[in-house]
Amino acid sequence: MISYQTKTAFEIRNFLLAKETLIVELIQLAKAEVHDEPLIINQYGVLKSLLRREKDFSNKARVKKNATPTEEQILFPVVNELYQILKVPVRGKINQFFIETLESALAVTRSYLNKIPHADL
Known part of the structure; x- marks a missing residue:
């Protein structure tokens, strides 16, 4: 069985920054x-x-059993929330609803990024 390697606040921040960058690029391309x-x-x-x-x-x-507080409070909730927000089908049309969905996902990503304690980085 593979053991779970917990993620540090720094790794979670980098994960979210990568998602933020991709979402920003998608918004720019769509607009x-x-x-x-x-x-x-x-x-x-x-x-x-x-x-x-x-x-x-x-x-x-x-x-979940081995998760750090940062994973429980930041990583797991943001991933679930983003997954729920991005409901637009992959084959969907690039329209205003698509852009607004991405903008909503970007706001959530940035909100969770701001919740990561700087002392943990």
Whole structure:
């Protein structure tokens, strides 16, 4: 059995910063006058896949049992919340609802980033 390696606040911050960067890029691509819809849909699918994998992993009992307070208070809730927010189907149209969904996900990501105690970094 593979043992669970807990994530430090620094690692959680980097995880969220990577998601923030991807969401910002998706928003910029979606708002562009002329946008590459297949690229946006592909990158959106990558984001959802990363979140789904982390959500599924974090929901395992042995992971929750060994979780750090930062994982319990930041990582697990933000992953679940982002996964729920990003409901737009991967094959969905790039429209205002899609952009607003991404902007909502960005706000949540930034909110959780601000909750990470700087002393833990």
